[in-house]
Amino acid sequence: MCSPIRGHYGRKQEEMLKPGHRINVSRTCQCATFVLASLIAAFSAAMPVPSATFDPATLAASKSLEDKMEILGNKDTPTPAPPVMITENEANCYLKVHSSEFLPPGVRNPSVSAQPEHLTAAADVDFDELARTYPNPNDMAPKILAAMFHGVQHVTAVAKIQPQESGVLVQVESIAVGNTTIPNWLVDYLIQKVLQPRYNFDLSKPLPYPDHVTMIVMGAGQATFLRGPRVAK
Numbered sequence: 428m429c430s431p432i433r434g435h436y437g438r439k440q441e442e443m444l445k446p447g448h449r450i451n452v453s454r455t456c457q458c459a460t461f462v463l464a465s466l467i468a469a470f471s472a473a474m475p476v477p478s479a480t481f482d483p484a485t486l487a488a489s490k491s492l493e494d495k496m497e498i499l500g501n502k503d504t505p506t507p508a509p510p511v512m513i514t515e516n517e518a519n520c521y522l523k524v525h526s527s528e529f530l531p532p533g534v535r536n537p538s539v540s541a542q543p544e545h546l547t548a549a550a551d552v553d554f555d556e557l558a559r560t561y562p563n564p565n566d567m568a569p570k571i572l573a574a575m576f577h578g579v580q581h582v583t584a585v586a587k588i589q590p591q592e593s594g595v596l597v598q599v600e601s602i603a604v605g606n607t608t609i610p611n612w613l614v615d616y617l618i619q620k621v622l623q624p625r626y627n628f629d630l631s632k633p634l635p636y637p638d639h640v641t642m643i644v645m646g647a648g649q650a651t652f653l654r655g656p657r658v659a660k
Contacts, residue, residue, distance in 0.1 A: 481523065481524055484520075485520045485523055485524065486520075486524065488514075488516055488517045488520035488521070489517070489520040489521040489523070489524040489525070491517050492513060492517040492518060492520070492521045493521070495511050495513055495517075496637075498511055499511055499637040499638070499639070499640060499652055499654075500637060500638065501638075502638055502639070504638075504639040504654060506655075506656070507655070508639060508654035508655060509654070510651050510652060510653050510654060511651070511652040511654065512649050512650070512651045512652070513649065513650050513651075513652070514648060514649045515539065515540060515541050515648040515649060516648075518539050518541075519538050519539060522537045522538065522539070530550075531557060531560050532556055532557070532559075532560055533552060533553040533554070533555075533556035533557035533559075533560065534550050534551075534552055534553075534557065535550065535551045535552075535553070536550055536551045537549070537550040538550070540648075541645055541646065541647070541648055541649055541650055542645065542646075542647060543645055543646055543647065544587060544588055544589075544645055545585060545586065545587055545588060545600075545645065546585075546586050546588055546597075546645065547583065547584070547585050547586075548583070548584045548586075549581065549582065549583045549584070550581075550582055551579055551580070551581055551582075552579065552580055552581075552582045552604075553578065553579045554572055554573060554576040554577060554578065554579075554580060555573070555577060555578060557572070558572065558573040561621075571613070571617075572617075575604075576604055576605075580604045580605045581604075581605060582602070582603070582604050583601075583602070583603045584599060584601070584602045584603075585599075585600045585601045585602075586598060586599050586600060587600055588643070588645045589633075590642050590643050590644070591633050593632075593633050593635065593636075594632070594633030594634045594635045594636050595633055595634045595636070595643055596633045596634075597634070599611075599614055599618075602614050636652075637652070639654045639655065639656075640652045640653065640654055641653050641654060641655050
């Protein structure tokens, strides 16, 4: 994982980090963006052959993840269905091979790290390039980010994973850009105004499990998908 890149922060930026009176958002952020299962499952359909050259081990780990997601998406699940474990290495190799196919320009070197009940996501973000991908003059979120940050910064997000009966609920505990921790009110605003409209998530509800998955258990360096028949309501 890359080391954090120091940004240039002054009094103006500190003032911008204070919550404004026009933004009424909750302190607790619910987000499915960094859930390992959702990130991979959303793009687990058959992928084109990558144009870049990768070493055989990386390609094998990426293919292993795709095979596992195909198993999770198969409705003809045997009974009993053995659990499916996705490792941190498989997820990161998949991101290395395929992330350019679905991440916006300016987001590079994405990675995930799994811990019990937590997931950490990181990437190097070129904020100047990212701002150019949002040409809508009425979209204030990219303007805020462009005014606060410039050039390439290392972004890290830590989320608490909360499995529930209907799916996974994610609570973002912290997001840092370089050495600056983004306040919760701004994180919530960016999620509501940028991520939710662009990726069509309903972040007020748990992210649904894949078919035949009853629970996702986060462990050190892995996520285990427990499978079985759904309980009829």
